[in-house]
Amino acid sequence: MSQYVEFRIAYEVTSAILCFILAWFMAKPYRLTREIRYLGLPLAFSFLSVSYFFSAVIYAQLSFLPNNILWFQLIARTFAFLFLAMTYHFSKKSSKTSQILLNVTFSLIIVAIIASVAAIIFTPQFDFESYLSTSGYVRIFIVVCLTYITIHVLRSHIEKPQPNTLLIPLGYILLAISQYSLIIWAVDLSMFAWWGALVLRWGGLAIFLFVAYVSFYKSRKKG
Amino acid sequence: MKIPRRDKLKIYGDLLSVLNDESKNERIVLTRVQVRINAPFDRLKKYITDLSDLGLIEDETSLKLTDKGRQFLREYEMILDFMNRMGLAYR
Numbered sequence: 389m390s391q392y393v394e395f396r397i398a399y400e401v402t403s404a405i406l407c408f409i410l411a412w413f414m415a416k417p418y419r420l421t422r423e424i425r426y427l428g429l430p431l432a433f434s435f436l437s438v439s440y441f442f443s444a445v446i447y448a449q450l451s452f453l454p455n456n457i458l459w460f461q462l463i464a465r466t467f468a469f470l471f472l473a474m475t476y477h478f479s480k481k482s483s484k485t486s487q488i489l490l491n492v493t494f495s496l497i498i499v500a501i502i503a504s505v506a507a508i509i510f511t512p513q514f515d516f517e518s519y520l521s522t523s524g525y526v527r528i529f530i531v532v533c534l535t536y537i538t539i540h541v542l543r544s545h546i547e548k549p550q551p552n553t554l555l556i557p558l559g560y561i562l563l564a565i566s567q568y569s570l571i572i573w574a575v576d577l578s579m580f581a582w583w584g585a586l587v588l589r590w591g592g593l594a595i596f597l598f599v600a601y602v603s604f605y606k607s608r609k610k611g
Numbered sequence: 612m613k614i615p616r617r618d619k620l621k622i623y624g625d626l627l628s629v630l631n632d633e634s635k636n637e638r639i640v641l642t643r644v645q646v647r648i649n650a651p652f653d654r655l656k657k658y659i660t661d662l663s664d665l666g667l668i669e670d671e672t673s674l675k676l677t678d679k680g681r682q683f684l685r686e687y688e689m690i691l692d693f694m695n696r697m698g699l700a701y702r
Contacts, residue, residue: 413693420690421620421701429697479699541698548695556698603693 393447399586400444406593407437413600425490428475435468458519459508466526467501469533476540520574527571534564552602559595562588621701622650624687626658627667630674631684639674 411433418426442461445453474497478490538560545553566588572581629647633639645655662668667680676684694701 416690417694417697417699417701420687426699429699476698544698544700550695552692552696553698556696599696600693603696604689 393449396447397444399590400440400447403589403593404437404440404444406590406597407433407440410593410596410600411437413604416604424494425475425478425481427494428471428478432468432471432475435464435471439464439468456508460505462519462523462526463501463504463508466529467497469530470497473533473536476537479540524571524574527567527574530567531564531571534560534567538564555595555599559592559599562592562595566592622648622658623662623665623667624684624691626655626662627676627680627684628688630668631676631681634675641674644674 411430414429414433418430439461442457442464446457446461474490474493478486478493481490538557541553541557541560545557566585569581569585569588572578573585626644626648629644630639633644633647641652641655645652648655648658650658659668659671659674662680663671666677667683669675669677691701
Protein backbone atom coordinates (compact mmCIF):
# COMPACT_ATOMS: atom_id res chain seq x y z
CA MET A 389 0.00 0.00 0.00
CA SER A 390 1.50 3.33 -1.07
CA GLN A 391 1.96 6.24 1.30
CA TYR A 392 -0.65 8.22 -0.62
CA VAL A 393 -3.26 5.47 -0.21
CA GLU A 394 -2.51 5.24 3.50
CA PHE A 395 -2.89 9.00 3.80
CA ARG A 396 -6.19 8.93 1.89
CA ILE A 397 -7.61 6.18 4.06
CA ALA A 398 -6.67 8.12 7.18
CA TYR A 399 -8.08 11.32 5.66
CA GLU A 400 -11.41 9.73 4.70
CA VAL A 401 -11.78 7.93 8.04
CA THR A 402 -11.11 11.20 9.89
CA SER A 403 -13.69 12.99 7.71
CA ALA A 404 -16.19 10.21 8.43
CA ILE A 405 -15.58 10.51 12.19
CA LEU A 406 -15.91 14.33 12.05
CA CYS A 407 -19.23 14.00 10.19
CA PHE A 408 -20.45 11.37 12.63
CA ILE A 409 -19.76 13.71 15.57
CA LEU A 410 -21.43 16.56 13.69
CA ALA A 411 -24.49 14.38 13.01
CA TRP A 412 -24.81 13.86 16.77
CA PHE A 413 -24.79 17.62 17.39
CA MET A 414 -27.11 18.28 14.45
CA ALA A 415 -29.67 15.86 15.90
CA LYS A 416 -30.17 18.13 18.92
CA PRO A 417 -32.57 20.62 17.24
CA TYR A 418 -34.69 17.71 16.00
CA ARG A 419 -34.65 15.98 19.41
CA LEU A 420 -35.89 19.19 21.03
CA THR A 421 -38.52 20.25 18.47
CA ARG A 422 -39.47 16.86 16.92
CA GLU A 423 -40.06 18.76 13.69
CA ILE A 424 -39.34 16.84 10.52
CA ARG A 425 -37.79 19.91 8.87
CA TYR A 426 -34.82 19.64 11.24
CA LEU A 427 -34.33 15.94 10.59
CA GLY A 428 -32.46 16.75 7.39
CA LEU A 429 -29.42 18.03 9.31
CA PRO A 430 -28.48 14.82 11.19
CA LEU A 431 -29.42 12.74 8.15
CA ALA A 432 -27.19 14.87 5.92
CA PHE A 433 -24.14 14.51 8.15
CA SER A 434 -24.81 10.80 8.71
CA PHE A 435 -24.97 10.25 4.95
CA LEU A 436 -21.77 12.28 4.53
CA SER A 437 -20.10 10.17 7.20
CA VAL A 438 -21.18 6.96 5.42
CA SER A 439 -19.97 8.37 2.11
CA TYR A 440 -16.50 9.17 3.48
CA PHE A 441 -16.35 5.78 5.15
CA PHE A 442 -17.12 4.14 1.79
CA SER A 443 -14.36 6.27 0.21
CA ALA A 444 -11.89 4.93 2.79
CA VAL A 445 -13.00 1.37 2.05
CA ILE A 446 -12.59 2.00 -1.69
CA TYR A 447 -9.03 3.28 -1.15
CA ALA A 448 -8.27 0.22 0.98
CA GLN A 449 -9.14 -1.93 -2.08
CA LEU A 450 -10.53 -4.80 -0.05
CA SER A 451 -10.88 -7.73 -2.45
CA PHE A 452 -14.15 -9.05 -1.03
CA LEU A 453 -16.00 -5.80 -1.66
CA PRO A 454 -18.21 -5.47 -4.75
CA ASN A 455 -17.28 -2.92 -7.45
CA ASN A 456 -20.52 -1.03 -7.08
CA ILE A 457 -19.47 0.31 -3.67
CA LEU A 458 -18.18 3.29 -5.70
CA TRP A 459 -21.79 4.08 -6.53
CA PHE A 460 -22.94 3.76 -2.95
CA GLN A 461 -20.57 6.51 -1.81
CA LEU A 462 -21.81 8.69 -4.67
CA ILE A 463 -25.45 8.12 -3.68
CA ALA A 464 -24.73 8.81 0.00
CA ARG A 465 -22.93 12.06 -0.86
CA THR A 466 -25.63 13.26 -3.27
CA PHE A 467 -28.46 12.70 -0.82
CA ALA A 468 -26.46 14.19 2.05
CA PHE A 469 -26.35 17.56 0.30
CA LEU A 470 -29.94 17.19 -0.87
CA PHE A 471 -31.04 16.73 2.76
CA LEU A 472 -29.04 19.81 3.75
CA ALA A 473 -30.60 21.94 1.00
CA MET A 474 -34.08 20.64 1.94
CA THR A 475 -33.55 21.56 5.60
CA TYR A 476 -32.52 25.12 4.78
CA HIS A 477 -35.25 25.53 2.19
CA PHE A 478 -38.00 24.62 4.65
CA SER A 479 -36.42 26.05 7.81
CA LYS A 480 -38.24 29.39 7.57
CA LYS A 481 -41.52 27.96 6.35
CA SER A 482 -44.00 26.95 9.01
CA SER A 483 -47.34 27.24 7.18
CA LYS A 484 -49.54 24.17 6.72
CA THR A 485 -48.90 24.11 2.96
CA SER A 486 -45.15 24.16 3.55
CA GLN A 487 -45.53 21.31 6.05
CA ILE A 488 -47.33 19.21 3.45
CA LEU A 489 -44.75 20.13 0.81
CA LEU A 490 -41.95 19.20 3.22
CA ASN A 491 -43.54 15.82 3.96
CA VAL A 492 -43.95 15.14 0.23
CA THR A 493 -40.34 16.20 -0.50
CA PHE A 494 -39.03 14.10 2.36
CA SER A 495 -40.99 11.05 1.19
CA LEU A 496 -39.80 11.54 -2.39
CA ILE A 497 -36.17 11.70 -1.25
CA ILE A 498 -36.59 8.47 0.74
CA VAL A 499 -38.17 6.77 -2.31
CA ALA A 500 -35.33 8.09 -4.50
CA ILE A 501 -32.72 6.70 -2.08
CA ILE A 502 -34.37 3.27 -2.04
CA ALA A 503 -34.74 3.30 -5.85
CA SER A 504 -31.08 4.32 -6.36
CA VAL A 505 -29.78 1.64 -3.99
CA ALA A 506 -32.03 -0.98 -5.63
CA ALA A 507 -30.84 0.08 -9.08
CA ILE A 508 -27.21 -0.36 -8.05
CA ILE A 509 -27.83 -3.73 -6.41
CA PHE A 510 -29.97 -5.20 -9.18
CA THR A 511 -28.07 -3.75 -12.14
CA PRO A 512 -24.93 -5.86 -12.05
CA GLN A 513 -22.70 -3.94 -14.46
CA PHE A 514 -21.94 -0.26 -14.19
CA ASP A 515 -18.81 0.67 -16.09
CA PHE A 516 -16.16 2.98 -14.65
CA GLU A 517 -16.61 5.53 -17.47
CA SER A 518 -20.25 6.13 -16.58
CA TYR A 519 -19.23 6.38 -12.90
CA LEU A 520 -16.72 9.13 -13.73
CA SER A 521 -19.22 11.16 -15.76
CA THR A 522 -21.93 10.71 -13.10
CA SER A 523 -19.56 11.81 -10.33
CA GLY A 524 -18.86 14.97 -12.36
CA TYR A 525 -22.58 15.76 -12.51
CA VAL A 526 -22.93 14.96 -8.82
CA ARG A 527 -20.17 17.46 -7.97
CA ILE A 528 -21.93 20.14 -10.01
CA PHE A 529 -25.18 19.30 -8.22
CA ILE A 530 -23.42 19.53 -4.83
CA VAL A 531 -21.94 22.93 -5.72
CA VAL A 532 -25.45 24.13 -6.65
CA CYS A 533 -26.87 22.83 -3.33
CA LEU A 534 -24.04 24.43 -1.32
CA THR A 535 -24.43 27.73 -3.18
CA TYR A 536 -28.15 27.73 -2.36
CA ILE A 537 -27.43 26.98 1.31
CA THR A 538 -24.71 29.65 1.47
CA ILE A 539 -27.08 32.28 0.04
CA HIS A 540 -29.72 31.18 2.56
CA VAL A 541 -27.43 31.43 5.60
CA LEU A 542 -25.90 34.69 4.40
CA ARG A 543 -29.39 36.13 4.04
CA SER A 544 -30.18 35.05 7.61
CA HIS A 545 -26.98 36.73 8.74
CA ILE A 546 -27.85 39.97 6.92
CA GLU A 547 -31.36 39.97 8.45
CA LYS A 548 -29.89 39.72 11.97
CA PRO A 549 -26.19 40.64 11.74
CA GLN A 550 -24.31 39.00 14.61
CA PRO A 551 -20.64 38.03 14.58
CA ASN A 552 -21.48 34.45 15.69
CA THR A 553 -23.61 33.76 12.59
CA LEU A 554 -20.78 34.51 10.17
CA LEU A 555 -18.82 31.28 10.61
CA ILE A 556 -21.38 28.87 9.16
CA PRO A 557 -21.62 30.62 5.75
CA LEU A 558 -17.82 30.44 5.68
CA GLY A 559 -17.99 26.68 6.40
CA TYR A 560 -20.42 26.14 3.52
CA ILE A 561 -18.34 28.34 1.21
CA LEU A 562 -15.25 26.22 1.98
CA LEU A 563 -17.18 23.02 1.24
CA ALA A 564 -18.50 24.52 -2.02
CA ILE A 565 -14.99 25.61 -3.13
CA SER A 566 -13.74 22.14 -2.19
CA GLN A 567 -16.29 20.54 -4.53
CA TYR A 568 -15.55 23.14 -7.21
CA SER A 569 -11.83 22.35 -6.91
CA LEU A 570 -12.65 18.68 -7.56
CA ILE A 571 -14.46 19.71 -10.75
CA ILE A 572 -11.37 21.71 -11.79
CA TRP A 573 -9.18 18.71 -10.99
CA ALA A 574 -11.40 16.42 -13.11
CA VAL A 575 -10.95 18.81 -16.05
CA ASP A 576 -7.21 19.63 -15.94
CA LEU A 577 -5.79 17.23 -13.31
CA SER A 578 -4.37 20.16 -11.35
CA MET A 579 -2.72 18.85 -8.19
CA PHE A 580 -3.18 22.24 -6.54
CA ALA A 581 -6.95 21.90 -7.01
CA TRP A 582 -6.85 18.32 -5.70
CA TRP A 583 -4.93 19.08 -2.51
CA GLY A 584 -6.85 22.34 -2.10
CA ALA A 585 -10.10 20.37 -2.16
CA LEU A 586 -8.89 18.08 0.62
CA VAL A 587 -7.71 20.96 2.81
CA LEU A 588 -10.91 22.94 2.26
CA ARG A 589 -13.13 19.99 3.15
CA TRP A 590 -11.42 19.64 6.51
CA GLY A 591 -11.55 23.41 6.95
CA GLY A 592 -15.32 23.43 6.39
CA LEU A 593 -15.95 20.48 8.71
CA ALA A 594 -13.67 21.99 11.38
CA ILE A 595 -15.72 25.21 11.30
CA PHE A 596 -18.95 23.25 11.87
CA LEU A 597 -17.36 21.38 14.74
CA PHE A 598 -16.08 24.62 16.27
CA VAL A 599 -19.55 26.21 16.05
CA ALA A 600 -21.13 23.15 17.71
CA TYR A 601 -18.47 23.18 20.44
CA VAL A 602 -18.96 26.89 21.14
CA SER A 603 -22.77 26.50 21.22
CA PHE A 604 -22.94 23.46 23.48
CA TYR A 605 -19.83 23.49 25.63
CA LYS A 606 -18.43 27.00 25.89
CA SER A 607 -21.84 28.49 26.73
CA ARG A 608 -22.38 25.70 29.31
CA LYS A 609 -19.09 26.59 30.98
CA LYS A 610 -20.14 30.25 31.00
CA GLY A 611 -23.53 29.35 32.55
CA MET B 612 -44.93 41.27 7.98
CA LYS B 613 -46.75 38.09 8.94
CA ILE B 614 -45.71 36.88 12.38
CA PRO B 615 -45.48 33.07 12.44
CA ARG B 616 -47.56 31.19 15.02
CA ARG B 617 -45.55 29.96 17.97
CA ASP B 618 -45.82 26.34 18.93
CA LYS B 619 -46.10 25.14 22.54
CA LEU B 620 -42.37 24.45 22.86
CA LYS B 621 -41.49 27.99 21.81
CA ILE B 622 -44.12 29.47 24.14
CA TYR B 623 -42.95 27.39 27.13
CA GLY B 624 -39.31 28.21 26.34
CA ASP B 625 -40.01 31.93 26.08
CA LEU B 626 -42.16 31.88 29.23
CA LEU B 627 -39.49 30.07 31.24
CA SER B 628 -36.90 32.53 30.00
CA VAL B 629 -39.06 35.50 31.06
CA LEU B 630 -39.86 33.92 34.46
CA ASN B 631 -36.18 33.23 35.05
CA ASP B 632 -35.38 36.82 34.15
CA GLU B 633 -38.19 38.27 36.27
CA SER B 634 -37.21 36.14 39.28
CA LYS B 635 -34.17 38.43 39.67
CA ASN B 636 -36.64 41.13 40.79
CA GLU B 637 -38.17 41.19 44.27
CA ARG B 638 -41.38 39.55 43.08
CA ILE B 639 -42.71 38.35 39.76
CA VAL B 640 -45.48 40.59 38.43
CA LEU B 641 -47.77 38.57 36.19
CA THR B 642 -48.92 41.50 34.04
CA ARG B 643 -45.29 42.29 33.20
CA VAL B 644 -44.76 38.64 32.25
CA GLN B 645 -47.92 38.84 30.12
CA VAL B 646 -46.60 41.88 28.24
CA ARG B 647 -43.20 40.28 27.68
CA ILE B 648 -44.65 36.95 26.57
CA ASN B 649 -47.29 38.64 24.39
CA ALA B 650 -50.18 36.33 25.30
CA PRO B 651 -53.71 36.90 26.66
CA PHE B 652 -53.97 36.64 30.45
CA ASP B 653 -56.24 33.55 30.50
CA ARG B 654 -53.89 31.70 28.19
CA LEU B 655 -50.86 32.77 30.22
CA LYS B 656 -52.52 31.28 33.34
CA LYS B 657 -53.03 28.03 31.44
CA TYR B 658 -49.38 27.95 30.31
CA ILE B 659 -48.27 28.52 33.91
CA THR B 660 -50.46 25.61 35.07
CA ASP B 661 -48.90 23.45 32.31
CA LEU B 662 -45.36 24.41 33.40
CA SER B 663 -46.24 23.59 37.00
CA ASP B 664 -47.71 20.21 35.97
CA LEU B 665 -44.54 19.47 34.00
CA GLY B 666 -42.47 20.23 37.10
CA LEU B 667 -40.65 23.12 35.42
CA ILE B 668 -41.78 25.75 37.96
CA GLU B 669 -42.21 25.30 41.73
CA ASP B 670 -45.88 26.35 41.97
CA GLU B 671 -48.34 28.73 40.37
CA THR B 672 -47.89 31.44 42.99
CA SER B 673 -44.12 31.66 43.45
CA LEU B 674 -43.39 31.02 39.73
CA LYS B 675 -39.78 30.12 40.57
CA LEU B 676 -38.04 27.72 38.23
CA THR B 677 -37.25 24.24 39.55
CA ASP B 678 -33.90 22.55 38.85
CA LYS B 679 -35.62 20.66 36.03
CA GLY B 680 -36.96 23.97 34.69
CA ARG B 681 -33.54 25.61 34.82
CA GLN B 682 -31.95 22.60 33.10
CA PHE B 683 -34.63 22.64 30.38
CA LEU B 684 -34.16 26.36 29.85
CA ARG B 685 -30.37 25.95 29.58
CA GLU B 686 -30.74 23.18 26.96
CA TYR B 687 -33.43 25.14 25.12
CA GLU B 688 -31.30 28.30 24.93
CA MET B 689 -28.21 26.34 23.85
CA ILE B 690 -30.06 24.62 21.02
CA LEU B 691 -31.71 27.88 19.93
CA ASP B 692 -28.28 29.54 19.90
CA PHE B 693 -26.89 26.65 17.84
CA MET B 694 -29.78 26.89 15.36
CA ASN B 695 -29.25 30.63 15.11
CA ARG B 696 -25.56 30.12 14.39
CA MET B 697 -26.43 27.45 11.80
CA GLY B 698 -28.68 29.97 10.01
CA LEU B 699 -31.83 28.01 10.86
CA ALA B 700 -34.90 29.84 12.06
CA TYR B 701 -37.11 28.55 14.83
CA ARG B 702 -40.40 30.41 14.95
